[in-house]
Amino acid sequence: EVVLTQSPGTLSLSPGESATLSCRASQRVTNNHVAWYQQRPGQAPRLLIYGASSRATVIPDRFSGSGSGTDFTLTISRLEPEDFAVYYCQQYGNSPITFGLGTRLEIK
Amino acid sequence: EVQLLESGGGLVQPGGSLRLSCAASGLTFSNYAMTWVRQTPGKGLEWVSAITSTGINTYYADSVRGRFTISRDNSENTLSLQMSSLRAEDTAVYYCVKAGSAWSYFFDFWGPGTLVTVSS
Numbered sequence: 001e002v003v004l005t006q007s008p009g010t011l012s013l014s015p016g017e018s019a020t021l022s023c024r025a026s027q028r029v030t031n032n033h034v035a036w037y038q039q040r041p042g043q044a045p046r047l048l049i050y051g052a053s054s055r056a057t058v059i060p061d062r063f064s065g066s067g068s069g070t071d072f073t074l075t076i077s078r079l080e081p082e083d084f085a086v087y088y089c090q091q092y093g094n095s096p097i098t099f100g101l102g103t104r105l106e107i108k
Numbered sequence: 109e110v111q112l113l114e115s116g117g118g119l120v121q122p123g124g125s126l127r128l129s130c131a132a133s134g135l136t137f138s139n140y141a142m143t144w145v146r147q148t149p150g151k152g153l154e155w156v157s158a159i160t161s162t163g164i165n166t167y168y169a170d171s172v173r174g175r176f177t178i179s180r181d182n183s184e185n186t187l188s189l190q191m192s193s194l195r196a197e198d199t200a201v202y203y204c205v206k207a208g209s210a211w212s213y214f215f216d217f218w219g220p221g222t223l224v225t226v227s228s
Contacts, residue, residue, distance in 0.1 A: 045153065092213040095167070
């Protein structure tokens, strides 16, 4: 199965700064089928990005995804207080579907 | 507005069975694949099972294959997960999740989740 390694494990930043989150796959992800999710405490995950770079409905353009092959990135610009949460990447191009262990974005 | 609501979670002894249900509304249910994803503090998010829009094809993680059965009723807009031979490691919050399309397994809507605890 495709193992997704997310880094860093925890990222400490201040509101207004930009965040860069990494997701590295153990093998090439077919069709770059990578998605990113945000999970706030006590809530279900929320889809942010699919197809590596397509924003989901009502997701602000501060969130952007990029990458191909085995290396994918989620960038969040101009951090807002509500952005501090845990972020997961997922690949759905290879069977079985797998998730990374997450990056916790915390307020510095 | 798409809404997914799970039910059926609870406490069950090891070796026991439990049936989870998910009621879907606000979408043309029969157009989309559906899945179950579970979450534990230690292992994070884990895809459990998926079913195609027609219900003809089903898929399982190795960890649950042979013990869990996914099904759907497109006339009632419901998704189910029959779980048997439950183990302590099946303890998790189980989410009913809508796939992005009939064939694309990114997950665009999630239910609030239902907690399954396997313990004696």
